[in-house]
Amino acid sequence: MIRALRVRHRAVFLVLAALLPAGLAVALGSRRSVPPSPAPVEIPEIAVSSTPLRTALVGGAGVAVLARFWDRTESAAAVLELRAERDLGAPDVLLYWAPAPRAGETGATGSAGSLPEGSVLLGPFVGTSPRRFHLPEGQDRGLVALYSLGHQRVIWSWEIAP
Amino acid sequence: MSVGYRAVGWNRQKKLYDGSLLGGIALYLALFVTLALALFSEATLETILLRALGTLAFLLLHVVLSIGPLARLDPRFLPWLYNRRHLGVATFGVGLAHGVFALVQFHALGDENPLVSVLASNTRFTSISSFPFQQLGLFALLVLFLMAATSHDFWLRNLTAPVWKALHMLVYAAYGALVLHVALGVLQTETHPLYGVLLGLGVSWILALHLVSGWRERARDRELAAGRDGFVDVCAVAEIPEKRARVATLSGERVAVFKHEGRISVLSNLCQHQNGPLGEGRIIDGLVTCPWHGYQYKPACGRSPEPFTERVPTFRARVVKGRVLVDPRPLPAGTHVEPAPIEAGEALHG
Structure with a gap:
């Protein structure tokens, strides 16, 4: 290397030695305790006046979700309430509803796999706070499923039948 | 060293170097993905690959930036320097893969041009925790591209070694x-202390290496004063090992x-190829041989042997009472200067 470049090299590294540790300290010192995330989407509260028709703590694939179901509400549509017992540990979780379960199927199940055909997206499901979802009008029998968009698979499901 | 341009002048050492490099890259990616899948169930494969490529590119850049000062501090690292450009191109390739993955995963699914999205989706330049860190990555990738694109000897020869070197010093800005x-990106959300400590160690390593080697070079750059006759007393003949050089x-x-x-011959210390330090090389088969890439020059005239055309400046010298005296005025590159004879007994003086 020619002498002029050696001089420039030394100057560059003196500057970097001053700036980089300072920049690093500021960047790491300014971290928030909670990772920044987009502002939460406003979701209108769904009112229910009666006691739930069904309540179940459904487990499956390391996921435990408390589910409550009303088949009659003030808006005349069935309502589903879900609350995860702990963080789901899966990325980009969405709640789907698959209508018209086959006759004779009852009870709660948890399974992993792909979404049933004709599934309808009810909304995103994050955190451990209770969330309520309207089921499509006129439908009160079917399968609800939590689907990880990141893992491309169902991580939890529950069949609702009268 | 070749007369004409070839994409790569392959030889056994380059094949070994590149084979080890590709094997190491594949091994790192495989290990990273396997461990991440086992340890972080909430992470997607895309995210894991993104991080595997990102950490690998950053690690490779640390290796690239370590080789130069390490070779200055200890000649045993010189073989690493021999094919460093391939390591640099590989670093760019891995960094590009990381950038494309990020572009597709975070910017390609909207109705905006992904590249525009990278530049325009976050403009919170006054925020630290939400700083648009992607743009810093894009800048670094552009610099690495410029370096990879001009890494061939074609550009080195046409830009000239000083300009080429100055251009490639942009890598320090890219590193910063x-x-x-x-620090402003992934470490804002990944708050485990280990990650911050690793980054701090990497930065400290690079800064310390370059500062220490730069300091040593500074000491060697102190200029010797000329005597009354205009010649500079460089050293005693006895201080120069046979077929080696003393640099002043x-x-x-x-x-x-x-x-x-x-005999004594004096040449410019700068190899015409990459301005490598000729004085740290040896005389092999009667030719001064650069320690970086093996470019050779005749000691008396500073010309490469036929059919090569490289030339370096030469200097007049004489030996008086066992001391080597050199005229500091350089002669035009390739000028023949009769080597100064060392009289019997003078080699032992000093």
């Missing part, structure tokens, strides 16, 4: 941008004073 890209700084630049077969 990447450190901030990591004269008239603002370094010269290499070689001793060979009872």
